[in-house]
Amino acid sequence: MVRPVCSPFDRARLVGAGTTECVEAAFRSHHTAVRDSKDPDRAVIAFPHGAWADFVGAIRMGRLG
Secondary structure (H helix, E strand, O other): OOOOOOOOOOEEEOOOOOOOOOOEEEEEOOOOEEOOOOOOOOOOOOEOOOHHHHHHHHHOOOOOO
16 A cells, blocks of 8 residues: 655644634754645745744744734
């Protein structure tokens, strides 16, 4: 039996602030890839891991309204 190849976003975390606006993140070896969960066929943006962690931390602390 041949198994399908999995997308790196299959086990992605959803990041949101209690809204329906979410993104999917795939943690790669050198960066974090991010895409719109509602439109996964569009562009993917890559962030250095530290920059992504800082962004998510700012959201969680309410510094980005």
